[in-house]
Amino acid sequence: MTLDGVHDDEMPEPSDDLWPTGDPVLAALAEDLRIVASGPAPEPRPGLVAVMAQGSVRPPEPAGRKKMLVKTFLGSLAAKVALGVGLATASVAAAGATGVLPDAAQHAVASVVSAATPFSVPDPSSITGVTAAAEDPSGSTTTTSSTSTTVAGGTGSGPTTTVAGTDDNGGTGGTTAGQPDNHGACVSAIAKDKSATSDTENHGRVVSTVARSDCGKTSPSTTVPGSTTTSSTSTSTSSTVANSSRPSNSGPGNSGNAGNGNNGNGNGSGKGGKG
């Protein structure tokens, strides 16, 4: 309780924000500070002189961070969408290259890839055509074209031997569908089939050529030196894929070929023998 009858805690607190006026001590300090802040401006340094001379001012920044955040988000969103589309495209292309897409999608991918790139992927529409031909009861030779191993006898005079997709077991044993990697069976088939060559010497040469080739081996793209790959090879390759993936499509007459130990061969078939 003060003399005025007012408690200390009842006195109004002085406002801290108000600078104490009329204080002689602080007035002396304020006078010193006024002197400190007076006088000429220091000589501007070269960096500042350059800024003032250029007269160029940085453009105003956006009103708030909100705008910037929205911009950043949209930018990253576009990047994410682009990345997603790219990944999806790559996935479809990869699936198309392996041939696991449904027929319609596979056809679309094959069309796009063949049109836009130098590559090609399996196209079910072309396969279907071959299969249809293979199913033609009158066209027994079509099965040959789909799975045969063609060994050109050479350039020019050499005999050309076309070996049908028969195997040691008449298409039921030895080599079945999905069992193409058998070089021995391939060579054996050539060796046993003497009907294609007229004389023993040529037959031996053909067998020798086949033995040295990649017939029945796993590598699909290996070719015999000096060989030529004809356009029919492509057809043969496609047909092989069709037959291997859809064995049920092969007609009864094709059983020997559908199974065909030439599947592995068909990939690299159409080889020309030595001249």
Added chain:
Amino acid sequence: MPITPTVGGHHQPGPEGSFPELLAAAQSGGQWAYERLYRWLAPAVAGYLRVQGSIEPDDLTSEVFERAFSALGGFQGDEARFRSWIFTIAHHRLTDERRKAARRPVRVDHAPPDLAGGDVEDDAARRLATERVRALCDGLVPDQRDVLLLRMLGALTVDEIAGALRKSPGAVKALQRRGLAAIRREMEREGVPL
């Protein structure tokens, strides 16, 4: 030169001419406007940095205005706000300088600051005043010194100081009150002539 009323009844000089016109001219790239703005506030900024013990107050003053002028296109506000903005930049640059000096200690020459103004008498008075204020501020806690000098030299409000020092307004008020009390005690003890 026009006079702008500020804290405590004492006055801070204003810029030559109308501030809005000056600002608009500077924002349009007028070199003369830059020079006027610099002549207006550079002495006070240099004095603030000098009293705060800056190693190179004149260099730092140039750096402060270089930064401010580079970003002037985005500034909006009146004269008081511009002054507050400049002193806030000055304080941040001073903090950076101290931080650098702490990492790589620099030998500081404690000789009286070079204040070549042209008038010997004025230079002497300024040097003495600077030394007196610096001696007074040496007895303060750094935060109290920052608050009082920004308040008296920069004419910043409590809220502006709170923003510059990243403290609450209440803390700034407390620092101001204690700092003033400490200065009063010190001046009374030394018998400073009033």
